[in-house]
Amino acid sequence: REAVETGRGFFATHEWQAAPLTAVEAPQGPSDPVANPARLSDTVGQVRWAVPETVAAAASAARPWQASAAERTVILNRAADLFEANAGEVFALLHREAGKTMLDAVAELREAVDFLRYYAARTEGGAALGIFACISPWNFPLAIFTGQVAAALAAGNAVLAKPAEQTPLIAHRAVEWLHEAGVPRTALQSLPGAGEVGAALTSNPTVGGMAFTGSTETAQIIHRTMAKHLAPGAPLIAETGGLNAMIVDSTALPEQAVQAIVESAFQSAGQRCSALRCLYVQEDIAEDLLKMLTGAMEALLVGDPWELSCDLGPVIDAEAKAGIVAHIEQAASEGRVIKTFPTPDRGHFVAPTLIRVSGIDQMTREIFGPVLHVATFKATQIDKVIAAINATGYGLTFGLQTRIDDRVQHVSEAIHAGNIYVNRNQIGAIVGSQPFGGEGLSGTGPKAGGPLYVDRFRRHETLLMGGA
Ligand code: ADP
Numbered sequence: 001r002e003a004v005e006t007g008r009g010f011f012a013t014h015e016w017q018a019a020p021l022t023a024v025e026a027p028q029g030p031s032d033p034v035a036n037p038a039r040l041s042d043t044v045g046q047v048r049w050a051v052p053e054t055v056a057a058a059a060s061a062a063r064p065w066q067a068s069a070a071e072r073t074v075i076l077n078r079a080a081d082l083f084e085a086n087a088g089e090v091f092a093l094l095h096r097e098a099g100k101t102m103l104d105a106v107a108e109l110r111e112a113v114d115f116l117r118y119y120a121a122r123t124e125g126g127a128a129l130g131i132f133a134c135i136s137p138w139n140f141p142l143a144i145f146t147g148q149v150a151a152a153l154a155a156g157n158a159v160l161a162k163p164a165e166q167t168p169l170i171a172h173r174a175v176e177w178l179h180e181a182g183v184p185r186t187a188l189q190s191l192p193g194a195g196e197v198g199a200a201l202t203s204n205p206t207v208g209g210m211a212f213t214g215s216t217e218t219a220q221i222i223h224r225t226m227a228k229h230l231a232p233g234a235p236l237i238a239e240t241g242g243l244n245a246m247i248v249d250s251t252a253l254p255e256q257a258v259q260a261i262v263e264s265a266f267q268s269a270g271q272r273c274s275a276l277r278c279l280y281v282q283e284d285i286a287e288d289l290l291k292m293l294t295g296a297m298e299a300l301l302v303g304d305p306w307e308l309s310c311d312l313g314p315v316i317d318a319e320a321k322a323g324i325v326a327h328i329e330q331a332a333s334e335g336r337v338i339k340t341f342p343t344p345d346r347g348h349f350v351a352p353t354l355i356r357v358s359g360i361d362q363m364t365r366e367i368f369g370p371v372l373h374v375a376t377f378k379a380t381q382i383d384k385v386i387a388a389i390n391a392t393g394y395g396l397t398f399g400l401q402t403r404i405d406d407r408v409q410h411v412s413e414a415i416h417a418g419n420i421y422v423n424r425n426q427i428g429a430i431v432g433s434q435p436f437g438g439e440g441l442s443g444t445g446p447k448a449g450g451p452l453y454v455d456r457f458r459r460h461e462t463l464l465m466g467g468a
Helices: 002-010 052-061 069-085 087-098 102-120 143-154 168-181 195-202 216-229 254-270 283-298 318-333 379-391 405-414
Strands: 016-018 031-036 039-048 131-135 158-162 188-190 207-213 236-239 244-248 276-282 337-339 353-356 371-377 397-401 419-422
Touching: 002 087, 016 168, 031 087, 039 087, 039 168, 052 158, 052 195, 069 087, 069 102, 069 143, 069 168, 087 102, 087 168, 102 143, 102 254, 131 143, 131 195, 143 158, 143 168, 143 207, 158 195, 168 188, 195 207, 195 216, 207 216, 216 236, 244 254, 244 379, 254 276, 254 283, 254 371, 254 397, 276 283, 276 379, 283 337, 283 353, 283 371, 318 337, 318 353, 318 371, 371 379, 379 405, 397 405, 405 419
Parallel strands: 016 039, 131 158, 131 207, 158 188, 207 236, 244 276, 244 397, 276 371, 353 371, 397 419
Antiparallel strands: 031 039, 337 353
């Protein structure tokens, strides 16, 4: 409680430490400062990295969690309580290490806590697979990390968790809270590091399964490496990227559509796998809708997420910014930038930007930032638009704004996407217990937060008995 009330002020200058948390003494790598993406002069803390030898030592010390299902339920719920009790620190870390606004930070803590409580209620059934590796991304450094780890632990596995190299500090605290709640060190070890640590996990033959969230390219590398080194039955649960579209037809309510577009494209500075990337607007309303949309974009406050009034924080690092800016500059050189804005100059900020495209087929890759592509269509072309969206091969989220009931039915059946949002924003999981995941290039499923997910972390054996 005290942390909630005093948290932001106290943590304004606090420096955190992260290091591998292993069950045995293990070799460690060098250490580095962790930067604040909004204030480049701010050091948030220090991280000591794991190296491949740390992975080997942790894997040999890993033991499936021996507690009963009922005990696992109590401990995971206790961890949820600890996450909530430390809300002030969580918010400060999400602001300073990950560039999250207060709105995003609150939603993220809530999702992480939801995951813990949801899986805490699902500890029964099946047996542990053994050792489960969890490799997570920086864009939801608490929620996705916790979701993977909690599901693997609920099933009784020994978990080797690797947070993304950009956000080791919040993951370190999450693991400390899980240990404090009662998860033994042999059942949960943390290995902060970059791709080489991930690769060491993927090729360690003692690993019985893998949960991964990140880019489609990395998922494909992991898939190949696992095939070479791990048992053929070892599951890969992969959540990857998207080229997500929204269709707004001429019957849509304009105010509602604009709000949904702004939230879907620009919240978290567009750094969500679920974010809207390509907007299709029916031609007859396009001019009016884009006028309203650019007005709403102008009102967004881009800045340091430590300020409570901030709507849009920075992107995660210099490399991310450079890639997004290059994409905008390319579009500008082709005369396709509809609207962009100035940005603060003291961090990795990118302004919300609208770029004109002929269709989603003009987009060859996911641009992970606050950039929205806009195409128009005629009433007769809706099936062509759907075909183009499906042809991307991704299938994560899709949005539809319409007042035509038959269209809701028709479009949602025709679109291949794991999550379809009608007349509302498309922002991933609304709560941690909403099944969320993609199809095709967007992931392997089963959906996180769904009832099938935790079952992939288990073995199911068939027992056949003869007579006495
Ligand atoms: P992003 O574009 O979101 O950074 P990545 O796929 O690069 O996505 O990263 C997601 C996670 O995968 C991170 O934890 C990263 O360190 C890890 N990773 C990167 N390369 C590999 C690899 N070859 N094997 C295993 N994990 C990897």
